[in-house]
Amino acid sequence: METTSRVGAQAPAAEGGQRAPSARRTVDGYLLAPFPWYGLDDAFTGPRWLTPVGTGADGTVEHGSIGHGDEPSLRGESTADAERFAVVVTVAANPVRRSPDGTGVLEATTVSSAAWLAGVGLLSRTWPGQIDHSLRDDWLEQQTETAWELADDLDGAAWSTLSLPVDGEPTPFHYRESEFGWVLAGSTREGVHLGAYGRGMSAYGLGFAMIRDIGAYA
Template sequence: METTSHTTSRAVAQAPAAESGQQVPSARRTVDGYLLAPFPWYGLDEAFTGPRWLMQVGMAADGAVEHGSIGHGDEPSVRNEATAEDREKFAVVVTIAANPSRRSADGTGLLEATSVSSAAWLAGVGLLSFTWPGQMDHSLRDDWLEQQTETAWALADDLAGPDWSTLSLPVDGVPTHFHYRESEFGWVLAGSTQEGVHVGAYGRGLSAYGLGFAMIKDISAYA
């Protein structure tokens, strides 16, 4: 798969959430990393009128911002007794720079290219970070998460496979093709924009079919 490093992506894709189920206040997140990105950020379009909040950015070894996430709706928490009725309603939009295979900043190695699969992978792992199957013992969650993460990796590497369907959603007002899948934990989708970035999204409680995406004009407004 053309994507960012498997290990690095797993670490940065997961939003900060306490396993006790407590939410991490938005006040602890800053806009600084987002402002360093050389690419535009995407979120839900103006049809979404609920809360919006910063999550985190992912950086390369040289400090360059490679991707990041913007949350919409309820701030999700990891809960081990959540039911479909009482889970938060949220959607998270992941933006990842569309980069070809390229030399690292120090010239010593080759950075892997990014693709729509990269966005699908980050979105899939992001959804897992807020998922904890009911009745699962705390000590087993790490093993479950590792197993499910490997599954998300395999699924993102096979976007033409039977686990994915296609969905057309507006991006900056233009109908855009997305790869889409649902699971018992929520939904994941991924596609590309005309602005040189790939967009992934994941959520629960909000239908993906009615969403639209738009470039964020001023990310500093989230500070």
């Protein structure tokens, strides 16, 4: 997907319990979206956090991710294996998207788009400690290409089917595991595609629900 980060990452709370300005800008990006956002349902009672939204060439918000549990530390840190988190990616279902130069259209967003974003998201939270710094770019490029190939073949052997509740309704998802964690992707009745990735939290017990007030994340 040809998208870019629109706003900065979420910042820690400022003195007096107020969020720093960058956190407010992060929420503002979500408020601009013309589609609903999804996260884990009320069965999850732990911390939640936002990542930057992604936008199309015309600045329209196309996707964003809401984290649950431990906010992952930098890749490759020794504490990474102990982290427990699940990140839910919401992707607008757009049949037509303009190219960056405005002269054509891009491929429509699909369940594969959500699967790819989730796969790349998991990679961004992972870094094999045994890989030398000089090889990191090559490793990331290779793994990103693999994530795209897998997302483009959701009926392939790498994926299984998992049914999870979305707004209380059983919904089929494509699901796969790797040494870095798990990835899943599906669609909702509200016209958006969902991707998710995580580590340390089982995907089998998750449920998803529409977020009624994304502004509360400020």
